Amino acid sequence: MLTNRGVDIPYQQLPYKDHFSLFPLNAFKNELTNQPHRHDHFQVIWFTKAKGRHMVDFVWYEVEDNMLFLLRPGQVHQLDCEREGHFLCFTEQFYFTNKHDRETLYDFTNLFDNWQGYGPIGVREETTVAFHQLIALMNLEMSGAAFSSSIIKHYLNAFLLLAEREKKRNATENMMPLNYDGRVLQLRRLLEQHYKKEHQVAFYANAFALTPKRLNEITKENTSRTVTELLHDRIILEAKRNLAFSHKSVKEICYELGFEDPAYFSRFFKNNTGISPQDFRDMMFK
Structure with a gap:
């Protein structure tokens, strides 16, 4: 607990x-x-x-x-x-x-x-x-x-x-590869800086002068995940941190993470975790 x-x-x-x-x-x-x-x-x-x-x-x-x-x-x-x-x-x-x-x-x-x-x-x-x-x-x-x-x-x-x-x-x-394209590390830094406001792959692709398709190919080859999946992972992690360790409402967390519609944010969270934001918060403190 x-x-x-x-x-x-x-x-x-x-x-x-x-x-x-x-x-x-x-x-x-x-x-x-x-x-x-x-x-x-x-x-x-x-x-x-x-x-x-x-x-x-x-x-x-x-x-x-x-x-x-x-x-x-x-x-x-x-x-x-x-x-x-x-x-x-x-x-x-x-x-x-x-x-x-x-x-x-x-x-x-x-x-x-x-x-x-x-x-x-x-x-x-x-x-x-x-x-x-x-x-x-x-x-x-x-x-x-x-x-x-x-x-x-x-x-x-x-x-x-x-x-x-x-x-x-x-x-x-453990048979886990560690060597991958340096642009993936740069992408991580960009995601960390902008994940709350920039939710479109095109924004990150433009930073590398690449098409969204090509950047997705690079991240898929190196991490087995697309840019969108990596971005969603970071958003969900921050949402979980706030749901578990803050007094902020789901609506406040929604806006802080760059979503305009709390209902859409709740669907987004459930699609990625299998549970609603409120149910996740309740589960943390049973």
């Missing part, structure tokens, strides 16, 4: 140092720690020891030792487990301070992409050794008087590259 009904999905504020934060899983707690909440930054949660479960966007995952969760800004999650490990939190602004950084540093946004479906990453023992060393180096740098964001970024860079390697290994073991 979910909690926090009747209030907008809260953003948990974490202690930052220059848009970066690193601390043990149990070192920072407030009233939101074990409640559904979200963050306005990227987050790596590394469970070194854990027993229980972790909810990410309405799906509960059993947690295990040496398991990694990667969260994008805005994803709703809830911890319900005994845990040891580390939080790594940072903003895109921290990692890409300038154009030179974008040209020389690893583009971590690919790592946090979840077109192929969200899931935790199991980490091999040899990688955990490197993770521990990098965490120690980051802590050492942060505790020093001459704290350098550039040094932290390079340690973080190495951590994320290792995480990507583990993600690829997990995908290979």
